[in-house]
Amino acid sequence: MTHQNRSQWDAGRFLETLTYFEVIPFLSCLKRLFTNRAKNKTETQGGSQIMGVILVAGATGGVGKRVVRRLIEHDYQVRALVRDAERAREILGEKVELFEADITLPDTLTPQLMNNVVAVVCCTGVRVQPVEGDTPDRAKYYQGIKFYMPEVVDSPEIVDYQGIKNLVQAAARSLPQAASTVLFDFKHPTDQLKETWGAVDDVVMGGVSESSMRLIEQAALFSGNVSTANSGGFASVRTRNFDSPLNLTEYEGIELRVKGDGQRYKFILRSEAKWDGISYCYSFDTEKDQWIDVRVPFEALIPVFRAKTLPDAPAFDSSHVYALQLMLSKFEYDGGLNPNFAPGAFALQVESIKAYGGATKPQFIMISSAGVTRPGRPGINLEEEPPAVRMNNQLGGILTWKLRGEDAVRESGVPYTIIRPCALTEEPGGKGLVFEQGDNIRGKVSREDIAELCLQVLEQPKACNVTFEVKEADSFNSFHNWDSLFSSLKLESGDK
Numbered sequence: 001m002t003h004q005n006r007s008q009w010d011a012g013r014f015l016e017t018l019t020y021f022e023v024i025p026f027l028s029c030l031k032r033l034f035t036n037r038a039k040n041k042t043e044t045q046g047g048s049q050i051m052g053v054i055l056v057a058g059a060t061g062g063v064g065k066r067v068v069r070r071l072i073e074h075d076y077q078v079r080a081l082v083r084d085a086e087r088a089r090e091i092l093g094e095k096v097e098l099f100e101a102d103i104t105l106p107d108t109l110t111p112q113l114m115n116n117v118v119a120v121v122c123c124t125g126v127r128v129q130p131v132e133g134d135t136p137d138r139a140k141y142y143q144g145i146k147f148y149m150p151e152v153v154d155s156p157e158i159v160d161y162q163g164i165k166n167l168v169q170a171a172a173r174s175l176p177q178a179a180s181t182v183l184f185d186f187k188h189p190t191d192q193l194k195e196t197w198g199a200v201d202d203v204v205m206g207g208v209s210e211s212s213m214r215l216i217e218q219a220a221l222f223s224g225n226v227s228t229a230n231s232g233g234f235a236s237v238r239t240r241n242f243d244s245p246l247n248l249t250e251y252e253g254i255e256l257r258v259k260g261d262g263q264r265y266k267f268i269l270r271s272e273a274k275w276d277g278i279s280y281c282y283s284f285d286t287e288k289d290q291w292i293d294v295r296v297p298f299e300a301l302i303p304v305f306r307a308k309t310l311p312d313a314p315a316f317d318s319s320h321v322y323a324l325q326l327m328l329s330k331f332e333y334d335g336g337l338n339p340n341f342a343p344g345a346f347a348l349q350v351e352s353i354k355a356y357g358g359a360t361k362p363q364f365i366m367i368s369s370a371g372v373t374r375p376g377r378p379g380i381n382l383e384e385e386p387p388a389v390r391m392n393n394q395l396g397g398i399l400t401w402k403l404r405g406e407d408a409v410r411e412s413g414v415p416y417t418i419i420r421p422c423a424l425t426e427e428p429g430g431k432g433l434v435f436e437q438g439d440n441i442r443g444k445v446s447r448e449d450i451a452e453l454c455l456q457v458l459e460q461p462k463a464c465n466v467t468f469e470v471k472e473a474d475s476f477n478s479f480h481n482w483d484s485l486f487s488s489l490k491l492e493s494g495d496k
Contacts, residue, residue: 053115055171062426064080068080080092082100119458122364123367125402126154161404165408168364169412175414178414180354189220196239199236199238201234207233209234209235210224219351222237222349226328226330226343233329233343234331236327245321247319252356253299254296254356255293257292257352261347264284267296269316270321280301365454368403375392375399422469424446426447429447433473435488456480466491
């Protein structure tokens with residue numbers, strides 16, 4: 001190529017690229033200093049921004065507020081469904097997103113409530129308080145637990161049955177497929193998402209192609225202009241390296257929902273933090289102006305370094321995913337040309353990026369109560385039963401309606417876990433736990449331990465579609481063998 005045929009190379013844009021991706025740390029620090037901007041943290045796994053939201057209903061209650069705290073401590077993104085946002089903010093703090101709604105009023109459970117939600121923890125329940133006039137000197141005791149003669153404030157039928165039914169139906173309409181995890185949802189973007197993707201065009205090797213990733217209605221748009229001048233010919237957008245790599249070992253691959261222009265694109269994953277390390281590539285064709293789903297099996301990824309394949313490179317390590325990338329290039333691999341490529345303007349819309357093929361995990365966790373099947377059960381000695389069983393009728397059929405709420409969850413089609421704690425206490429957590437099924441055990445359990453149990457259930461396939469009772473053991477146990485505890489549970493009758 002002669003000098004006259006060369007296009008003007010943009011050195012400034014080259015430096016911008018290196019600065020954005022912090023290839024030159026000193027320049028990146030200066031940019032943050034002069035723009036008064038803290039380093040962007042690309043959220044990663046464990047329920048955080050790009051892995052979806054955990055919705056907690058009943059978030060200001062005794063168990064709910066502890067569940068929220070545990071989730072936040074483990075870097076999950078949490079949305080709390082509350083009736084009074086001002087009061088909830090005082091209880092839950094600033095790190096949780098609040099959404100004002102009422103499960104007993106289905107019209108308030110709008111689609112916005114479920115945006116990006118991947119699982120629901122339902123800690124709601126009818127409010128029970130001491131009968132008016134009860135004082136500390138009138139306290140009753142059962143199994144060493146202090147209580148006062150109770151009365152219900154709300155209707156158990158409306159809260160514990162109809163409210164639960166409303167919530168699980170809203171969830172069923174919006175939750176993603178149970179065996180997939182949303183990595184990027186461009187239909188419902190977050191503020192952090194806008195700062196995640198940046199352009200890596202052939203300007204890094206002297207070319208003049210230019211692209212960007214910007215949010216449009218219901219999607220992200222990867223677009224720009226590819227030029228073959230200066231021996232260039234590719235444009236791409238790439239995520240900044242995640243602060244902690246994604247662990248996608250339990251999945252089979254990545255699924256893209258895209259609408260393109262008929263050209264062939266590449267999807268690229270990186271399993272090391274290096275800027276210029278090995279990339280693992282997969283080429284896919286688009287259909288002009290048609291939405292399609294593209295599945296990228298991990299086993300089909302091709303290891304590449306600077307457009308040359310590496311036959312001796314290790315297989316892709318899905319336990320450490322540092323970055324994702326989309327590319328349009330005139331080249332395929334090892335100098336071969338892309339058969340579906342044309343220089344000039346291009347456009348690829350992306351609706352979502354998911355990990356697919358994972359094990360089904362619970363998506364609706366309901367905190368119910370031990371004893372829900374005992375009122376009216378033949379052979380029950382009420383004198384041996386907890387107050388809620390003995391007083392079920394006086395309390396508006398509270399346990400009867402909780403059982404109906406459980407049935408609504410089971411019938412919803414959403415993968416679920418129903419936890420039936422024995423008498424809840426304010427005691428410190430840390431005790432060993434006992435799981436049983438059949439609704440026969442009695443005892444007590446700390447709300448702290450139930451909150452920790454909810455956290456564990458979210459990532460436990462063996463807890464899917466089961467109902468069980470739980471009480472504390474006699475001894476403290478700083479380490480729970482969760483896998484063993486959940487392995488002891490049997491699926492609900494009729495489940496497969």
